[in-house]
Amino acid sequence: MSLIRFAAASAIALAAASAAQANEPVKIGMITTLSGPAGYLGQDIRDGFQLAIDAEGGTLGGVPVTVMVEDDALKPGNGRQIADRFLNNDGVKLFTGIVFSNVAGATVPDIVDNGAIYVSPNAAPSNFAGKECHENYFVVSWQNDSLHESAGQNASNLSYSNAFVLAPNYQAGKDAIAGFKRFFKGEIVGEVYTRLDQTDFAAEMAQIRDAKPDVVFQFHPGGLGISFLRQYQQAGLLETVPMVVAEPSMDGVILNAVGDAAIGINVSSHWNADFDNPANKQFVAAWNKAYDRPITYYASQGYDTALAIASALRATGGNLHELDAFREALRKADFQSVRGDFAFGPNQHPVQDWYALKVVAGEDGKPVLKTGEKILDDHSDAYVAECSL
Amino acid sequence: MTLFFEQTLNGLQFGVMLFLMAAGLTLIFGIMGIINLAHGSIYMVGAYAGTLVITETGSFLLGVPAALAVAAITGIVMEVAVIRRLYRRDHLDQVLATFAIILILNQAITIFFGRQPLFAPMPDAFSGSVELLPGLFYPVYRLVIILVGLAVAAGLYILINRTRIGMLVRAGSTNRDMVRALGVDIRMLYTVVFALGALLAGLAGLMAGPVLAVQVGMGEQILITTFVVVVIGGVGSIKGAFYASLIIGVVDTLLRAYLPGLLRQFMVGSEADALGAGISSMGIYLLMALVLLARPKGLFVADS
Amino acid sequence: MSISKLGRPLIALAVLALLIALPLLAEAMGQPALTSMVARILIYGIAAASLNIVLGYGGMVSFGHAAFFGIGGYVVGILYAHHASGDPLLGFIPGTNQLLITLPAAILVSGLAALVIGALSLRTSGVQFIMITLAFAQMLFFLFVSLKAYGGDDGLIIRRANEVPWLNMRDKQTVYYVCLAVTTVFFILLWRFVNSRFANVLNGLRQSEKRMAAIGLPAYRYKLAAFVISGMGAGCAGALMANFLRFASPDMLHWTKSGELMVMVILGGVGTLFGPLAGAAVYIALESILASWTEYWQLGVGMILLFVVLYTHGGVQALAQRLVGRQT
Known part of the structure; x- marks a missing residue:
């Protein structure tokens, strides 16, 4: 040997x-x-x-x-x-x-x-x-949490005083809601855990309508997000209750697949095409x-x-x-x-800025993400103190 | 009260969607004795075909026949090339073969359409919502889904109870060997049944397009729930599949809507929400286990 | 069945010798990763062979065996987590990182789970049995997905593999030899089981339950015992997998994992002693070779599985026997 x-x-x-x-x-x-x-x-x-x-x-x-x-x-x-x-x-x-x-x-x-x-x-x-x-x-x-912390800060900056939050019932979903709450200063009027294999969100739409919140925060990446947003629009909520999301719930592909159902949604992101x-x-x-x-x-x-x-x-x-x-x-x-x-940063994770984006109708009629103001400056993460590097 | 009514309606709509999948699956299961894991893949094929035609031509009306035809043809090809060789084999071989078909169809869709989910446009006539009760606005498209589902159920009822094909189907689901012994071209009957099941799955896929994400793997999401419906209803029974679909749809929706609230009466908010979500995702499986323990053959199969 | 009684043990011994020499051979060939791939094959081989006890010998098609595999893995993971944090589990069970404790614990707990699930599921048969075992596995899957304390969907990281006295478990080859030792013991026990009176009864039950009932054998009790033994084997494999990956996650309990185990059994040959091990080897090798060739590897896997099921009649073992001209 x-x-x-x-x-x-x-x-x-x-x-x-x-x-x-x-x-x-x-x-x-x-x-x-x-x-x-x-x-x-x-x-x-x-x-x-x-x-x-x-x-x-x-x-x-x-x-x-x-x-x-x-x-x-x-x-x-x-x-x-x-x-x-x-x-x-x-x-x-x-x-x-x-x-x-x-x-x-x-x-x-x-x-x-x-x-x-x-x-x-x-x-x-x-x-x-x-x-x-x-x-x-x-x-x-x-760091995973930063995505949702920026969404919480975004909702606070937009001066919403209460929010209805939804995420799938798994670790990333719970982290998302925890991250959002850490930076959102308002009150949480409803907290709903959806399922990882869920395709129909009608029950949740009815609950949102019943709770009449100022804003909805949801975390549903990929296909879940597409279903959620289309059903949100079909339920007529898009015009009545504004929404903030972090970027995994509104990437370029999701935007393309939901079309008009995304217009007006507030997104927070560390990068945008523009x-x-x-x-x-x-x-x-x-x-x-x-x-x-x-x-x-x-x-x-x-x-x-x-x-x-x-x-x-x-x-x-x-x-x-x-x-x-x-x-x-x-x-x-x-x-x-x-x-x-x-x-x-000291834990070799990024220190970077986060921006507010909004989905607007583009020149060719297709919705695009437009960058607005900076929401977090040189943002690190919540765990850096625990790292001994 | 309005909210409860709306949630029940949501449950019905979800149940009707499940019925379109379950009706085909239970026929294939009951008459041909085939466990078809690839039924969800046909649903996916229908959704892709319909969406492609609607996007290319801009007409929802052209999408309907396209989705149905492509799904039915996929079904026929599958039956003739693979399933036909498996009738005499045990369930294990069927599971393995249809599992292989899932892998093949998923990868084929990835190669032809790419990995990005498709945008399935909503037909203009069905967008928007109507006021059903004072203060209760309900999306038109969901009402359309309920109507289509009920129409299909009625159509199947007539087909099974009033036509010669239906008679053979009924006979086949109670005693396969006897039908064969009577000299009926059982091969043809099997192909027709399989194509019919595939067509219904394609219809479900098409209608799901504007509501859900049209993407690779969408079939597996709904497949297991469909199996639960079939087993609760009783294998081979369309009537059973119909009632079981509605029961599962309503129970599932109401659990999601009300269980966390109920639990919040006894414990802290966020714990109640997480526990409620946990129990409600197990809910349909729990229901299935309970039904099978009480009636090992499902709800609507006469004890032999 | 007509393979000479002498031939089979000889082949088994030759394979065992090859497996013992494998780490050296792999190193010499410049393919050291082969060792860990074979370790994975051995572990899945145990799980698939356990499933084969109910599937092949007992004729009970369980579509939920990933549940026991996952429970085995989580027993190791949870005991490790409590060992690392120092808080006892449920306030009185101390955590541990000793393989000689965690492995039996995993076998015991998955056996208990199999007892409960089996006792209920065996009231049904046929398609309903397939679906009810799936239902229980799905319930456990969602339970572990929502268990925040143990990582939920992200899984539970086991920073160090379990310890065994006098062995250095940080060395990968040692881990391999531990897996090989457990596999060898497992297959010796399985071989004795297959040739026991119990297995004969099970075979009889598969062929005709009525006949066995007529000669006064309690079918339910025999089937349940087989189900429990099978669950214990799968739990043992799960515990090894958690040690090998240093990770346990709900992915271990997903229904596709149950499907994969089933595929391995069918691929190798249902109701044969070493078939499932061969099936695991073929499946994992296929997956990893095709994946390194093309990103569309699942197409290849699908095609090959379809070919095997349509044309081989009895999996790779039957195919191999026909190729060398033996009658089965």
Whole structure:
């Protein structure tokens, strides 16, 4: 056994020495969700990531890279299996891509414990932001709670005095309502937990109408959100009770699928397609040229993740064998994010601004998201104090 | 009181939707003895076909025949290519084969339509709402769903009780082997029944389009609930499927609407809400378990 | 059934020797991840073989076995969570991270669950039995999804695998050997079970319940006992899986997981001793090879499953036997 270990170790040392000259591409393992109803999330993250590579002509930060993409099918066990193969068979040292918190829960500990870096383009559950934070774990997107905290702040800013809140009865749903309440200063007049497999929301619509709240906050990502919003409009509530949501309930794809049923809804987000900065303009133009489908914030997060990785690869010349230097370089976040200001906090989660958006009718009649004022400035997360990094 | 009436109406509407799925499934189950996990996939195919035609032509009226035809053809192809070979096999092989069909159809839809959910436009004539009682506005489209569902139920009643096909279907569901022994072309009958079930699933998919998300995997969401309906009603019984659909629809809706409120009388608000949601999501399964414990063959099957 | 009585144990021993040597072989081939894939296959093999006790030998089609798999996993996860936090479970059960305690506990708890679910479900049969077992599994699924204290839908992270005295469970190969040891013991017990009088009665019940009743055997009690044993096996597999993944989540109890276990049994060969293990190997290898080739891998899996069910008559084991020219 020790002989094999020794052989392996010397092979690695040899590879390290030759990597600089031979310009061996750096392998990036992307584990993401491509099948099932949530498949578009992973697809957008992957394609956004790829756009950043294409923009450089096949490199990241001047270092050649190969991206190995695999579908986890939203099964934690599959994610773990893929990570294992990438880590041990292919010697991948740099990972990204996971969309859902449950897949992250099974996969991320294994990656970071084995001395590889994980950079999250989406899911960021609270335990990894607080007590279980790790020096090899970075988040480019947001901490899960921030999404809904921004929605709570948005509702307060819009001076609504009471709210009716709804979310599916699972962990992310409960976190959403907790996050909203943390920043909403008004009163909660109704709190309803829907089901993860629910298709008909008529009962909830009737309850909302009966409660006559100032505003409705709901968290229903993907297909659930499409059903919810269309039924909200059909029940005639869209004209009478305003709604605030966080971005997972109103991404570009949902907007496209619900059409007019979204007009007037207040959204809070860390990114929008109309952000006026050069990096974002370049990104949106490249996306529209490459793909014939709506741009989403998932794509922007994939793109930003690639930029963040590029900054660290540039600073270290693509050397992943000295992880300390790589982490140090990544922590500086020396890149132009498509969302404007961006920095990593002490727990290596983002410190960023949140904006109020509103769905309005666009020039061609199709609804679009329009950016309004800033609601949270340099916002971190609620768990940073628990992290000992 | 108005609220209660409205919630009951919501329950009826949900039940009618389930009935369209359950009617086909229970026929296939009862007459052909086939466990068809892919029934939800046909529902998805119907929704995609209808939505595609409506978006391309801008006409809801053209979408209806398109969805029905595509769903029925999918059903026939499935029956001839796969299901036909499984009649003599046990339930296990049927489960595996139809599970495989789910994977294949889901992936095929992903390849042809992409992963993004589709926008299914609402027909103009049915948008908006009407005042049923003073202060009770109800969406027209939901009333249409209820009417279509009831019309289908009536149509099936006539088909089963007044026509020759219906006679064979009734005979087939009570004694399959006897029908075969009498020299009826059982193959043809099976294909017709399967196509009819598929057509109804396609209709359900089409009507669900403007209310729900048209996306990959939409069939699996409704599949399990449909099975619950079929089993509670009694396998093979259309009448059973009808009553069980309405019972499940109303019970499910009322539990969601009122259980958290009831629990709040005894405990803290947010705990009551979470517990209420938990119990209500188990509600239909609990109901099924109770029904089966009392009547192991379901509600509407005569004890043999 | 006409495979020579000598041949089969020899093949089994050869496979066991191969499995013992596997970590070294995998390392030498430059495929170290093979070891953990095989560990996963062994674990699913236990679960599928347990399901096969009711499915193949007893003729009871349970569509809810993921429930016991998940309960096994959650017993390990919950005991670990209380061990890590120091608060006893329900105020009096101390948490633990000792595999020698958690594994029997998982088997016991899933056995109890199987006793309750089985006692109620066995009042029905046929399609109704399929659906009522599914119903109970769905209830447990929603229960764990809404259990906020244990992570709900996000799952429960087990930061360190359970400990075993004198073994370093942080080493992946040790975990593999522990899985292999449990699998070996499990299959030896299963082999003795299959050749017991009990299994003969079960076989008889599957063929004709009336006949067995006529010679005075209490069918219900025998079937229930088989169901409980089967649930215990699935719980044991779940406990191993939680240790292997260092994670337990409601995903373990989802109805598609019950379906997958069923697929493994059918793929390998219903009512055969090692069929389910072979089925697990084929299914997992297929999934992981196709997924590394294409993002549309589910299309391939679907096609192959369809082919197997339509043309092989008895799964890969039957296919293999026909290929080498043996009569079944």
